[in-house]
Amino acid sequence: NRRSSLSLDDYIAGIKNGDRTILSRAITLIESTKSSHRELAQNIIEQCLPEAGNSIRVGITGVPGVGKSTFIESMGNHILEEGHNLAVLAIDPSSMRSRGSILGDKTRMETLANHGNAFIRPSPTGGSLGGVARKTRETIYLCEAAGYDTIFIETVGVGQSETAVHSMVDFFLLLMLAGAGDELQGIKRGVMEMADAIAINKIDEASKKAVSQAVREYKNALHLYPEDQSGWRPEVTTCSAVTEKGIPEIWTLIQEYVRLTKDNGYFQDKRNRQAKHWMYDTISNRLREHFYENKAVQKQKDQIEQQVLNGEISSFKAAHQLLELYFKSK
């Protein structure tokens, strides 16, 4: 690394001043898997925590092709025009395989990327979904401390990553298409259940009839779920990210949700429950780190792993050998 190294104070001062370069470097530190970076990263997070929490965190999901990037760009520009500061983060499980990232190609959000009050950060690559999610959650705090009052967290696909995003956002928006035939296919029931609103995107490309049919179907589908404690009834709305039709209305909807749930206490309750989830997540992660940093484990791990790969010992026996080394050496 040829860049000059920054002290904890440099990082904190830079983040609090909204210096995007320093914010980026701090996030890189959080995403690092090097144990030598961990203490500094932890300290940065802890010093940002008192300044964190003052944003609206919005999760945005939908199957590939639904137009998430264009939607985020359109909605993002609308929010920036209102004078907000916007950070766009991503959790992309597919990047675990390819080491690429949906948002890596920043040209897809060109106007946002070039706006002084917007910050775009691709999905962390590598590691498990849990690890990627944890790092994104920690990145939220840093962005909030840097003054971003609106955070979008984009996720792709229809799987487990939505659950991870749901555990860190205030509002969960599901993008869908009209006239895709079998409307409900491709999106898991569980994902639908998490949605605080469904926005039918690309209405400029669909017939009026298809759009109103989709609205009806999704409304019916949402009514199948029991009302939750938020007092909020999930809405179905329509938009075109390209023509910007319906985009301001969705932002208004999100603000209404925030007002309602802040008034009835649900907003903070939900955040506290999310914090409980992340408390246990942090514990699991730290237990693993402590194990793999153990000298006796480090010394034997590769050899035992090789014996497993050679089919010489079972996964159970191997695990127990390493665990014994660990528990004995303390």
Next chain:
Amino acid sequence: NRRSSLSLDDYIAGIKNGDRTILSRAITLIESTKSSHRELAQNIIEQCLPEAGNSIRVGITGVPGVGKSTFIESMGNHILEEGHNLAVLAIDPSSMRSRGSILGDKTRMETLANHGNAFIRPSPTGGSLGGVARKTRETIYLCEAAGYDTIFIETVGVGQSETAVHSMVDFFLLLMLAGAGDELQGIKRGVMEMADAIAINKIDEASKKAVSQAVREYKNALHLYPEDQSGWRPEVTTCSAVTEKGIPEIWTLIQEYVRLTKDNGYFQDKRNRQAKHWMYDTISNRLREHFYENKAVQKQKDQIEQQVLNGEISSFKAAHQLLELYFKSK
């Protein structure tokens, strides 16, 4: 529990005799979250391991509505007629929410459930996907020790659970429908990439044209992926679980795959790599168990969790307080 308790020897003898009641009780023990059951469960697994491994493990997936149950029943009956013993297990992430299970409704596989050489076990309920997957993996060993030479592992949906199943099977079969319009929607790229074969099911309900178009599209999609080390080229095939057309051919295909990969060594290589994965999984799990069984942690956990739920302390601070108690008390 009003049933008489069994000793380790009772369990092992029962399993090795193929006693399905005892096998079921042993699996229940593995699925138990009570720490008092853990040692016995571990011992059962370890004593089954030398007898395990001699089966063909087949993962079967596809979106809801694709006809997985009927397919498994049809293919299962064909395999039983050939004189095999079949165990059907399931990993169903949705059951984590509902505490229900796709296979819980056994009537859906009536002929299999009533066959003397078949064993059907619903998905473990509750816990994380990781926990559910671990228990299913351990159940495979028990079924193998009980003499089941063919294991089906069913999973529902299009998300992370396929990755879990893929990490424990020899052959991964993806069921799809023809003429569903946007053929590739609803199934994640990553799931497609894992498939050793795609079977287009319900061809009795689709037009010839739609079927051949689907075959073409899936073949094209599969060709996008680089050939893997197995030397196997994923096949696209068609079937109707209802009329049984194409079902024997799929079983032949699976056997061809097994023959090829056993000959070139890939079969065992893959199993060894899977064992490596499960070695690390076992370690993570044991570390967590050890933490939560710690007396000091148990004493403080609820109170600290409540402070997080009340918004009095951050998730980080809470985690670090409990971790400190744990590391100090040893």
